[in-house]
Amino acid sequence: MKINIKEGEAMKKISTRIILTVLLCSIVMSLMVGASSIIRSMNVIEEEARNNLIATTQTYAKEINEDLAVYEEIVLNMQKIVEGTINASRLYEEGYLSEYTNSILSPIVQAMAQDTRKNAGLYIVFDPKFTGKSEGIWAALDENGKIMHSTPTNIAGMSQDDPAASFYYDAIKAGKGLWSDFYVNNANQNVMTYSTPIVINGMTLGTMGADMYVEEIEKQVQDIKLYKTGYAYLVNKDYDYLVHPTFDRSVNLKTYNNGQFSSLVEKIEANGSGLEDVYFNEVNRIMAYAKLYDGKVLMLSIPKAEVFRELNITINIIIGVILVSALLSVIIALIQGKRISGPIVLATEILNTTSNLNLTNIEETKKIKAMLSRKDEVGSIFRATAKLREEMRRVIKDIDETTDNIVVNTNSLTVATQETALSINEVARTVEELARAAMEQAEEAENGSMKLEKLADEIKLAVKNGELAVNSSMQIQIISEEGSKAMNDMVEKFNITNKSTDIVSKNVNSLLEKSNSIGTILSTILDISEQTNLLALNAAIEAARAGEAGRGFSVVAEEIRKLSEQTGHATRKIEEILNSIQSEVEATKENMDISEKSINDANKTLDQTIKAFEEIITSILTSMEAMEKLSKGLNMVDNEKDEAISAIHSISSITEETAASTEELSASMEQQAATIETISSNTENLAQTIEKLNQLMDRFTL
Incomplete structure (x- = not known):
């Protein structure tokens, strides 16, 4: 009994996972206990030491x-x-x-x-x-x-x-x-x-x-x-x-x-x-x-x-205990992993043997008997596997006996159907060739007649369409010439709009520069107002120091200070209005720039459209000349089509009568041949199926 190396490695991985799981749990628990012990010891020892x-x-x-x-x-x-x-x-x-x-x-x-x-x-x-x-x-x-x-x-x-x-x-x-x-x-x-x-x-x-x-x-x-x-x-x-x-x-x-x-x-x-x-x-x-x-x-x-020397000793002891616990966990995990993975490895070996279609009785070995006698889940797995193998052996034996009987009966049927099929196929082939020739002739005559009639209809329609195309081409020529003129007028109007936009853009830029200059002047006025206010305040202080002699000067200084404050307030309001105007002017400038770009793009598009209209007019003139020539040729064909249609109708009638008789005989022979072929095909399929089934059965080892 052999086991695949990769599957063996998988079993080892299961064992390793079990070991790692147990080890990880042990280490985590040890670390948690150790950490809590260390922290608690540190707190207790430190508090006690202090x-x-x-x-x-x-x-x-x-x-x-x-x-x-x-x-x-x-x-x-x-x-x-x-x-x-x-x-x-x-x-x-x-x-x-x-x-x-x-x-x-x-x-x-x-x-x-x-x-x-x-x-x-x-x-x-x-x-x-x-x-x-x-x-x-x-x-x-x-x-x-x-x-x-x-x-x-x-x-x-x-x-x-x-x-x-x-x-x-x-x-x-x-x-x-x-x-x-x-x-x-x-x-x-x-x-x-x-x-x-x-x-x-x-x-x-x-x-x-x-x-x-x-x-x-x-x-x-x-x-x-x-x-x-x-x-x-x-x-x-x-x-x-x-x-x-x-x-x-x-x-x-x-x-x-x-x-x-x-x-x-x-x-x-x-x-x-x-x-x-x-x-x-x-x-x-x-x-x-x-x-x-x-x-x-x-x-x-x-x-x-x-x-904290004693604390360090305690920590070292705890770490030592953790390491010893981890080592013991590894040993225990190795033992338990081997005990758990052993039955899995053995069960995998049995399943691999079964997957190789080897159903020989291996349940009598000592190891497997021990597993079958277990009362846990492992025993249930092995008993279910043994039952599956036993049932497969029984089914394979029944299939083998049935296929032997089918092979004997199908051989006789195959010989009879093959002989009948050969004779019917010969007769059917001859009749079929005759019918095919008659049908092909009738179909060709019919198709020729239909095609001539369709051709006649198409010729009439082509004549009418040719006339319409000529008239439409003349109308298109007129419309294209008018469109070209309209495009030229639109180009001139766009040029005028473009020039106007340039003038407006320059005016907006000038307005923006002047509003900036006004802002600078307002800042200067505001600075002067603040300086005047300070001077008025200093004058009021000096007037207060002068006493009665400076009282009149104090009143004047107060009036100057009020005027300065009013000037400052007014200047700030003007500045706010000016800022609003500047914002609107800047927005207008941005819109003008966008508009100017759009107009330029439109001019380019109009130029391309004019060129397209000129090319359309040239193409229309060429098409009109070709239409006139085509119309003359179609009129000639229309006059000669009726004689060809009458001859084709006569040939089609004779061919259809011959084909009808041949088709009746061919249909009868084809039906018999199809029945025999179906029987023969089913017999061959059955034989192939039995052969495949035998090949599958040979793969099983009982």
Whole structure:
């Protein structure tokens, strides 16, 4: 059993289509699931990362704020101690503040300094106005952890704007507690200070505060590490960099790179905490920020790529899953495609065998038996095919037996009809030849008679038509001559019209040019009117400045302005009318041009018509001469036609009598011959049909 290569390729294409369909569905589903997973993961991870960054920033800010709050709490406690122990009425007494400081404040402040971490010093300073110098206490721990104390820096005589006295005057100016920026104190220590004024009963007694080592805050900020290269930095309330891996305090976040981060600063001032996407050092970064108690801002800077590294890993995993799914889909599709296309290939082989008229019993093979036993659509197809082949085998056998019987009977009939047909055909041929000769002679005589009669009629008609043609030709000659004269008159009138059209066209062009000149003059008048109006306005202004002396001139200027406006209005109306006239003139010019072209075309046509009339007259004269000659010849033929008609009638009568007898005999013989020929033809056709049927039957393999 062989299968056609192209059909085999078709089967492969079906299998391939099944594989591609399954694969395409799997890939589309995988892509949809993967895309939705990636988008969802991106949104979730990004939102979580951003929330974590904000929370992390707020956590670090909270740690710093807790340290700041400790110092604020210490200063607040010192303030309460002073408020509860000092006698404000004795401030101006000599020695009171010194005794009060040594006996009450010094032990308390030293104890607080001993217990405060990251402490660079605690101080209480009273206003020099009470004693003429600064009274108070300063206490701190040395490098060995031992307490040391002294009198604060004497600010007596210092200006409020002196940086060395800022620890004292800044809080008093603010009227509340505040934190300073980083600075180097008198002990050459890098510190920041929280100070608050001492106010009792509305009277400012001095200032107290706490110094905090900057190194501790710097280390705390620098130790913040996020992801791989993320870092933290600190700016003051004016957005000067205080702690940064690369920038120093001379760089300002707000003004950096022509205000690159101005929008970030606006959000910090508006929200206090949050994050912003920025582009810095050719890297897309996320800036998280949180304000501290003292107005400083803690900021975290992390590259976006590091934040979404986990997302990229997730995307790669999803892509890997999609690829694995596609591979599994291909394998499954191959298996299923083979299972589906296998029966189709086998069914095609059976149909190809049947199409080759091979009806041998192949249903007993193992493969086909398996297909016939299936209970699905495949089994139905194979059972229907097997039934078709069995039915075809039965029909072919019946046809074969029938044709054998027909062949035997038709052979005898063919021999008999052939012999009868030969004898009848001989007799019929002889009679037919005789009848044909008589008929031909009769027909020729009849046709000759009819043709002579028709010829006679035609000759009479030709004679009459010749006379009419001669008369008509004479009339046509007269009419053509009159038409030629009329055409010449029309040419002269067209020439006059053409000249008139040229004159009108020139007048229209002149009118158009003059209307354009009027338009130019109107524009000039309009410009003069506008200038006059401006001059009148200037004159009115000058008259107003002149007061009473210029009142009369003002009236004149107003009248001039009104006349100028009226002139302008009138000029514009004239201009509108002129524009309308120009439009109509231009339209008239276009129509004149069209009319002139039409007249020129008509002149050319008339010239051609005149030439045609001249040629017609010449042809008519020639025709009239030929008509006269033809008329003379027809009259001669008309006189001799009657004798020829009489002779032809006699020949026709004799021939018709002979032909009638021969036709009766020929008709009888032809009828018998036709019957025999029909029988013989049908027998031959039947034999040919049986032969073809046998040839078809031989093509079947049973």
